[in-house]
Amino acid sequence: GTGKSTLLRHLTWNTRKQVAVCAPTGVAALNVEGQTIHSLFRLPIGLIADSDIDQNDATRKILNAIDTLIIDEISMVNADVMDGIDRSLRQARARRREPFGGVQIVMFGDPYQLAPVPPRGDEARYIDDHYRSFWFFDAKVWAGEQAGDGLLEMGNYGAELNIRELTQIHRQDDDSFKTMLNAVRYGRVTADIAQKLNDAGARTPPTDAEDPIITLATRNDRVNQINAKHLAALPGREQTAVADVSGDFGRGDSYPADEHLKLKIGAQVMFLRNDSGSGGEPPRWVNGTIGTVTKILPDAVRVDVEGDEFDVEPVVWEKYRYAYDPFQKKLSRDVAAEFTQFPLRLAWAVTIHKSQGKTYERAIVDLGSGAFAPGQTYVALSRLTSLDGLYLSRPLRPRDIRVDENVRRFMKNAWEKQGTEMRAVSA
Structure with missing residues (x-):
């Protein structure tokens, strides 16, 4: 953020x-x-x-x-x-x-x-x-050492890696919550911080369909299970929107949205793109906004977002490829493939990995048997705008707070180098 x-x-x-x-x-x-x-x-x-x-x-x-x-x-x-x-x-x-x-x-x-x-x-x-x-x-x-190159020796011809850290957090305003998130980020969670996070998250999540909440889970199978269960529980006919894929867009895991998007009236969905807006009007939704499907039209999906309904049409994701223009003697960026689909995904649950870059006012953090990757818990918690929006499926445990030791080493060296540079400049 x-x-x-x-x-x-x-x-x-x-x-x-x-x-x-x-x-x-x-x-x-x-x-x-x-x-x-x-x-x-x-x-x-x-x-x-x-x-x-x-x-x-x-x-x-x-x-x-x-x-x-x-x-x-x-x-x-x-x-x-x-x-x-x-x-x-x-x-x-x-x-x-x-x-x-x-x-x-x-x-x-x-x-x-x-x-x-x-x-x-x-x-x-x-x-x-x-x-x-x-x-x-x-x-x-x-x-300055290259494998198999034969030209370089340790210390010669190596690049200097300069680090610049963005420190102003824009996603959260509460300084106390920022402090807790940084403690999780750096793996410095005290018993007091853990208690505050667990106390805040130990609440029953709301079940009101008009006030949707998303679950952030560690594994795909858990996410699919939650979404399938909720979709099946809805009355009415399930409808499927099939994406139009042209050109070499790669395999399904590289698609920006579901190739086969299954929806029903009442389905909880998340937007996957910012609204482009029109006529200078502010965007009606952003990447990560949660809403509820109220109607499925031939060429649009009507979605309720906090009481306002919008007709959402398919959008085009363009896959680019660079080329060299010999006449201009410049790089050109050409469209190599296109993927057309509604910018929506079922969103009773999403993996923590796919929540990367998103912002939520409220979410249930479901770590299951435990965070299995360094930084996973930090990513989940830092999606929230405030501590008030945190719900935990179970209390946080010490082993959920994982920081890779190589990252600790790298950032420690970066901070020490920056401190040296700043002292040199001030002197």
Whole structure:
């Protein structure tokens, strides 16, 4: 809630540089109107290690035209992919002794919230042998050492990683709640803070359909179970809206909405896009707004949002691909595929992972048998605008508060470096 996405958009809209925007997943790339890392760089799936990186002429031209590469959700990018980006740019631009081939890299993300997918099997053994951790900040490019390059030695030609932390929280106004959230974020929850969170959340959630509340759960199966149960309990006929997919949009897990959206009158839904508005009017809903379906029309779904009803029509998500324009000698961003669907999802429950970036006034946090990933509890709690909106399916336990030790190390070093720089400037 500190404005990372707002700052990213401001940068892309206001720079004169040739900018390419990418992200580690398809959905993340759609959110920033960019391209996935693997698609942009034509990286192989799986461990890259020191394997050859094949580049065709079109890819080389694109990578040579980039002045600044923006990477969103950088915490999900693993060290191996980070080094793959570095090697690709050095290779394409024939500037092998310069980190990232001389391209400026700007990264957005929060390692306290989202982690890279952990490696398994032989990949895990390789990472253990070659990296301090799988996180992006332990990539060899930052130390000046490249696997399989043969040109670099430790301490030479390495990039300097500069950290800038956004500290003003915009999602919450209550300083006391902000303090509690930061304690969960950093893994410094005292008995007093835990008691306050548990006392606040130990209430029976409202069941009034006119005052909807969403459950944030750790696992997909639990979310699907809750949504299916509530949808089946509604009277009336279930109707399905089928998405229109054109071009190469990838697989279902990269879709921004359900390919087959099942709805009934009375269904609780969440908006997946901001309302574009019209005629300068303020948006009627934003990404994450909760409402109730009141009517299903041939070309629209009528949704009640806090007493106001709106006819919601299908929207188009565009998947972009960068190309090089030889006449303009500039990067162009072309639409490679389109996904058309109502910007709605059943929302009696959603996974904590998919709640990332959303804001809710009220939510039930259901950690089930326990948070299984570092930062998961923090992400869930920090979606709320205030402590008054918190409902817990069970009390928080000490093992629910998980912070990756590599993140602690990385941020501690960053803060110490910033403190040194600030002292040097003030002196």
